Amino acid sequence: MTTEVSPRDALEKNGFVGPFPRFASEDTVGELREFFQDVLDNQPVHPLYNRYSVRDWHLVNEKVRELLTAPELIKSLEQATGADSLVLWRSKPFEKFPGDGAIDWHQEYGYFDGEEVGGHRPALPDEPLQPVELDALAPSDGRLRRRRRDGAPSAAPACWP
Known part of the structure; x- marks a missing residue:
C-alpha cells in the first residue's frame, strides 16, 4: 500500500x-x-x-x-x-538549462x-527608517503608521495587516 x-x-x-x-x-x-x-x-x-x-x-x-x-x-x-x-x-x-544538474540547497541572503x-538595499526609495519596538505591538493595536524624523506623518504606506 x-x-x-x-x-x-x-x-x-x-x-x-x-x-x-x-x-x-x-x-x-x-x-x-x-x-x-x-x-x-x-x-x-x-x-x-x-x-x-x-x-x-x-x-x-x-x-x-x-x-x-x-x-x-x-x-x-x-x-x-x-x-x-x-x-x-x-x-x-x-x-537553468537542461543538463545543468541540481541546484544545491542555499539561502539567498546578504550580498x-x-x-x-x-x-x-530597499527595492524602492524610502524615507530613512526609524527604530520601532515591535514586540510591544500586536495586530489588535491596528495599523502601524510611520512618521518622518520631524514627526510629521509619512507619505509611505502603513504596514501591518
Missing part, C-alpha cells in the same frame, strides 16, 4: 515540493520566455529602478504578475506551506541576492 505524501509534508521532509500541476498556457509560457530572454539579452533599464535589473518585473508587466498570482499557483503554494495568505515580495528569474540591484 502506497501512502500519499501531502505537499506540506514533502516540503518539510525534503526541503522542496513539486512539480506543481501546469496551469499556464503554451502561449503564455512562450510570451514570458521571450520577454525574459529579451531582458537578459538586451538589459533594458527597469522603469522602477532606472537601471538594469532582472528583478521585480511583476511590478510592471501584467503577464508576469498574472502568472505569479494565478489562483492555481497560489493554491499549490498554500497547500505546500500551510499558509493562509501569501505575499509576492520579489520576483527574480534565473536561467548574494541580486548584485545588479542589491537585495540588501
Whole structure:
C-alpha cells in the first residue's frame, strides 16, 4: 500500500515540493520566455529602478504578475506551506538549462541576492527608517503608521495587516 505524501509534508521532509500541476498556457509560457530572454539579452533599464535589473518585473508587466498570482499557483503554494495568505515580495528569474544538474540547497541572503540591484538595499526609495519596538505591538493595536524624523506623518504606506 502506497501512502500519499501531502505537499506540506514533502516540503518539510525534503526541503522542496513539486512539480506543481501546469496551469499556464503554451502561449503564455512562450510570451514570458521571450520577454525574459529579451531582458537578459538586451538589459533594458527597469522603469522602477532606472537601471538594469532582472528583478521585480511583476511590478510592471501584467503577464508576469498574472502568472505569479494565478489562483492555481497560489493554491499549490498554500497547500505546500500551510499558509493562509501569501505575499509576492520579489520576483527574480534565473536561467537553468537542461543538463545543468541540481541546484544545491542555499539561502539567498546578504550580498548574494541580486548584485545588479542589491537585495540588501530597499527595492524602492524610502524615507530613512526609524527604530520601532515591535514586540510591544500586536495586530489588535491596528495599523502601524510611520512618521518622518520631524514627526510629521509619512507619505509611505502603513504596514501591518
